[in-house]
Amino acid sequence: TAGITQAPTSQILAAGRSMTLRCTQDMRHNAMYWYRQDLGLGLRLIHYSNTAGTTGKGEVPDGYSVSRANTDDFPLTLASAVPSQTSVYFCASSATGGSNQPQHFGDGTRLSIL
Amino acid sequence: GQNIDQPTEMTATEGAIVQINCTYQTSGFNGLFWYQQHAGEAPTFLSYNVLDGLEEKGRFSSFLSRSKGYSYLLLKELQMKDSASYLCAVMDSNYQLIWGAGTKLIIKP
Numbered sequence: 001t002a003g004i005t006q007a008p009t010s011q012i013l014a015a016g017r018s019m020t021l022r023c024t025q026d027m028r029h030n031a032m033y034w035y036r037q038d039l040g041l042g043l044r045l046i047h048y049s050n051t052a053g054t055t056g057k058g059e060v061p062d063g064y065s066v067s068r069a070n071t072d073d074f075p076l077t078l079a080s081a082v083p084s085q086t087s088v089y090f091c092a093s094s095a096t097g098g099s100n101q102p103q104h105f106g107d108g109t110r111l112s113i114l
Numbered sequence: 115g116q117n118i119d120q121p122t123e124m125t126a127t128e129g130a131i132v133q134i135n136c137t138y139q140t141s142g143f144n145g146l147f148w149y150q151q152h153a154g155e156a157p158t159f160l161s162y163n164v165l166d167g168l169e170e171k172g173r174f175s176s177f178l179s180r181s182k183g184y185s186y187l188l189l190k191e192l193q194m195k196d197s198a199s200y201l202c203a204v205m206d207s208n209y210q211l212i213w214g215a216g217t218k219l220i221i222k223p
Contacts, residue, residue, distance in 0.1 A: 002223055008219070028148060041215055042118060042203075042214050042215045043203075043213040045210060048210075058210065059210075090132060090156060090157070098209040099209060100145040100162065100205055103211065105158070107155065107156050108155075
């Protein structure tokens with residue numbers, strides 16, 4: 001089973017450019033999440049969606065936007081990238097949102113902003 | 115503010131036992147999770163505790179004391195493949211996960 005697929009695996013992007021990180025899950029999970037992981041820090045939640053058609057802001061939403069048009073897809077967009085957005089980005093999903101269900105993670109996208 | 119503390123790095127010997135501690139201060143508590151993350155890979159779920167006590171799952175056990183804001187992950191019969199980072203995360207009152215920075219565990223032969 002594929003689980004969660006993220007694309008691209010890695011990317012180098014010029015500052016000021018826009019970029020969409022893709023995330024697709026085949027587990028029919030209702031809830032999806034975007035995190036960033038930086039050295040020495042815990043995972044930080046950027047945005048989340050508890051069900052298709054709804055989204056919410058996490059701890060560090062500024063500079064990022066998301067959409068949830070259907071259950072399977074949850075893309076993350078950087079409208080105008082800045083160097084501080086250099087990070088590893090993980091997409092995750094759980095069976096239900098607002099619950100104690102464990103989250104399952106994709107393999108991550110390594111993004112460098114120059 | 116919300117805070118999760120765990121040691122940055124630990125070293126243990128193959129075949130031995132290691133205990134990784136996690137202390138937390140969060141706004142509300144809806145459970146504590148442990149994840150394993152090998153270098154360059156995704157975190158994978160290990161355990162979940164919401165009630166006080168010990169949960170055992172094979173070579174791995176996780177303990178929780180809600181009154182002390184404390185948990186530990188116990189790894190027995192260590193194997194080289196257990197070399198990884200171990201992430202502690204607490205689900206707060208809004209059902210959002212607050213993550214520690216992780217403990218990098220180095221296993222030596």
